[in-house]
Amino acid sequence: VQLQASGGGLVQPGDSLRLSCAYxxxxxxxxxxxxxxxxxxxxxxxxxxTAYNTESANYADSVKGRFAVSRDNAKNTVYLQMDGLxxxxxxxxxxxxGTLLLHRCTEAAAEYWxxxxxxxxxx
Numbered sequence: 001v002q003l004q005a006s007g008g009g010l011v012q013p014g015d016s017l018r019l020s021c022a023y024x025x026x027x028x029x030x031x032x033x034x035x036x037x038x039x040x041x042x043x044x045x046x047x048x049x050t051a052y053n054t055e056s057a058n059y060a061d062s063v064k065g066r067f068a069v070s071r072d073n074a075k076n077t078v079y080l081q082m083d084g085l086x087x088x089x090x091x092x093x094x095x096x097x098g099t100l101l102l103h104r105c106t107e108a109a110a111e112y113w114x115x116x117x118x119x120x121x122x123x
Contacts, residue, residue, distance in 0.1 A: 001025040003114030005095045010120045011085055019080040021095030021114060032101035033078045034110060035069065037091035037119075044094065048080060049105035058105050063089075085121045092116035 007019040021033060034049035050057040050069045057069050063082075071078045078095065094117075096110035103109075 001097065001112045003095050003097060003112060005093060005114045005117045008093060008117030008119045010122065012123050013086055013121055015085050015121070016081070016083045017085060017119060019082065019093055019095075019117060019119075021078045021080070023076050023078070023095075023097065023114075026097065026112075031097045031099055031111075033069075033071075034096045034098065034101040034105055035067075035080045036094045036096060036107065036110070037089075038094070038116070039091045044107040045091075046101075046105035046107065049101040050078070051102045056102060058102060060105070082119075085119075087121050087123075089119060090121050091119060093119050 002025050003023045005021050032049050032051050035047045036044040038044040047063050048059045048069045066084045068081045096113045098109050098111040100109045
């Protein structure tokens with residue numbers, strides 16, 4: 001099982017960014033995919049977790065209405081569209097897979113992790 005997050009970078013407040021999570025080695029219909037972020041000294045925060053059909057997704061209150069998950073099954077990729085970015089969104093962003101993530105979008109429910117990608121929001 002492999003996951004790889006990419007697409008991070010340095011942006012200004014109010015900008016948008018789209019992260020990608022390429023996955024392989026498992027059947028997505030059995031797993032949910034989740035997006036998390038972490039800042040130094042804090043636990044990983046679950047942001048958005050989705051089932052294999054993107055109509056089912058749970059979002060953290062901190063990103064609800066600004067972030068959205070989508071997927072391209074042909075490319076085995078899940079995306080996190082981030083709009084209206086704020087300086088407090090600065091973090092390392094990770095994607096993860098787990099059978100229970102849709103129901104519990106928490107670090108403890110994630111079974112497989114990808115490497116993170118840094119997102120910095122600063123003027």
